[in-house]
Amino acid sequence: MYVAVKGGETAIANAHRLLADRRRGDRNLPAITIEQLIEQLGLGVDRVMAEASLFDRSLAALALKQSRGDMIEAIFLLRAYRTTLPRFGTSKPVETGSMQVERRVSATYKDLPGGQLLGPTFDYTHRLLDPSLLEDGMVDQAVERPGTPDHVMRVSDILDGEGLIEPDGEMPEDHVAGDLTREPMEFPMQRDLRLQALARGDEGFLLALAYSTQRGYGRTHPFVGEIRMGLVEVELEVPELGFTVSLGEIRVTECQMVNQFKGSAKAPPQFTRGYGLVFGQSERKAMAMSLVDRALRADEFGEDRLAPAQDEEFVISHCDNVQATGFVEHLKLPHYVDFQAELDLVRRMRARHAAEMNRDIDKEAAE
Amino acid sequence: MSELAAYNFAYLDEQTKRMIRRAILKAIAIPGYQVPFASREMPMPYGWGTGGVQVTASIIGPDDVLKVIDQGADDTTNAVSIRAFFQKVAEVAVTTHTGEATIIQTRHRIPEETLKEGQVLVYQVPIPEPLRFLEPRETETRKMHALEEYGLMHVKLYEDIARHGRIATTYAYPVKVHGRYVMDPSPTPKFDNPKMHRSEALQLFGAGREKRIYAVPPHTDVVSLDFEDHPFEIQTFDKPCALCGANHVYLDEIVLDDGGKRMFVCSDTDFCETRRAEGHTGEMLAPSQEAAE
């Protein structure tokens, strides 16, 4: 006789208890601390902040610990928290031109004011596993360049000075930057909202799209005008006080991609821009973002929209990994009601098919 | 960081609730039209009922009695999880009895018991756009709704007939609401479609990931799309429920052993339990209970 399965609540509670157990792992080992994650797995923490759109290293590290290192799960945790936070105001746009640069490279000029500054990069490391990291060995102090200039000229400003590149983001004077976490999305989208979506977008998805533009699916002839990474000040204008308050500094990575453009009847030939800006140190993401940004501007330049990376609805609707993972993974939820409906239909169609076959056979036999 | 867990009544902040409430009112005023809303990130994954949860959180109050079902059952894990969420953040009374509930949040089913005036049925919707599988672009489908241009949908249904001899859509079967908008009823089996027509209850639909809210007010026409020569029809089951003996209800197929032995039981667990408590029995009901009669 049949007894229906019950006890969902207990099962869930036990599953979560097991999860906590696995997360802690071997109790003889010290538990990993938030500080250790921030200090020693900082790029992972940066990615969580970037794609959760919340700059808080401690909370991002907590999310990473809670998620057992699952990046998208950590991003999701931090986003769900971000949603509940009240808004006090909107900061002034960060001035990346005044960035305290820790890294700055340009692929378009051999040398330039402010110089090329490699900073803490994996570039030119030989990817050989380093056994010394198995031990907690001594690490040499970093060599600091004396006297970092407080203003390093942007490469795009050099080109702009000659009129060789399109002006930087023209928005009407009274334009209020949109926020897709507070307003319903609508297509076609303004570039500010698109950039917000890309900045929150999945690094892997944007990387693949950016890569596809290099392989001919919406080619944009890109040059890295400049990548810079470092600290910028976040400022809030307080109308009641009549002045601007500094809220602190955040680390960001910015990429300005310089792309070819032939010009038109109205405009003389000019380079065009693709822009990427990401919380923390994440060059791959900033570069991918700037390539996709440029690809998505196809309509502005009268380019045919043929490739996936140029398709605004496709890119923006699918770049959010929290949405994507939720919907892909929801397939593991029970669907047996709908499946039953399909089963019933397939059985009926098969029965009809069989009946028709039999009738044909009978008919042939009769003939 | 220790201050993390101070959440508002029903989890959502008041500004978010106002935004959703405004969307709900417009949805009621334009039956079947999908109102865009700025869906929030919820503490459960997209695709797992975030739209329904946001709608419920925006309407629920301390006097409500909440029922949550998934696949018709109150005890499926996701239903248990969502019910526990509201018990925690809104401290509302919960029930498994359809008749006692003021708000019923559902995934994939409409209860068998006829809903009454004053009840609200909140559907979790994965893909709110009925035309999405025919036209993936929002910019296009929005135009089609604006112009009431639903030819593509009829073509699709007719192609089914040409290929399979019948309409091969068994769930999420499109309906026309108040003679105007073609609407996705969410992935309920088409068996449930007739229950939507002129229902006494208010039906609200929330799609979190897709950021849409829509509604069917009580006593509103909800007509399943069909053709004169191929009228809409619902599934029928050959046998009654093996536990409560009910006919004309939606049944789940339960596989009993490796040899392919199976039984069919009510998908609506509350309906089935109530019938059994009233003394109805099916052929597979445990003998101890039969003896108790």
Place this chain on the structure above:
Amino acid sequence: MQIHETSLTGGFTNPVLDSQNVFRTVMNCMAQPGTIGEVAMGVEPPAPLGAAAGAVMLTLCDHDTAVWLGPHLLTPGITGWLGFHCGAPLTKEKTEAKFAFAHHKAPLPSLMSFAQGTLEYPDRSTTLVIEVEALDGGPTLELKGPGIRTTALLSPKGLPEHVLKQWAKNGQIFPQGVDVILTAGHRLAALPRTCKISLKEA
């Protein structure tokens, strides 16, 4: 702006639960035209804004909703109350208003002069909240449409005449059109754009 004493008081005592309660009343009225709802809690907006109209304002208006106030309601006390409790921006442009509040003692502009929504976004239309003298005692209106089993009756007193005249037009442009909430003191009723109204012969 001068702050009026009345601007700071008279809001919800429990904003979270009170606004939930008012919303459910409005939702039920919108879902079942003809139903008269009651705002039971002690909301005291500055006169001549009625209690129910004030409660609707507190429940639905905020920074994101431009509000239009009819001439009789455009008082420093009410604009101050709207600013203090809701933070909602005032607008003079009727086509920009998400909500418009009007009073039967002043002429109401044509329904067509408010935001009608677009064919693609019919939800982007104004919701009018009109304070009438009473929700009963006036000429009996017969209501039909979604939310109503067969017919419903409503007898508002002091409803501006042109509302009825323009209502048929409002219905013809469906899915576009405005929605109306009628308030009278503590009571309210709703007329969604789908509602068909006819004057019942006495």
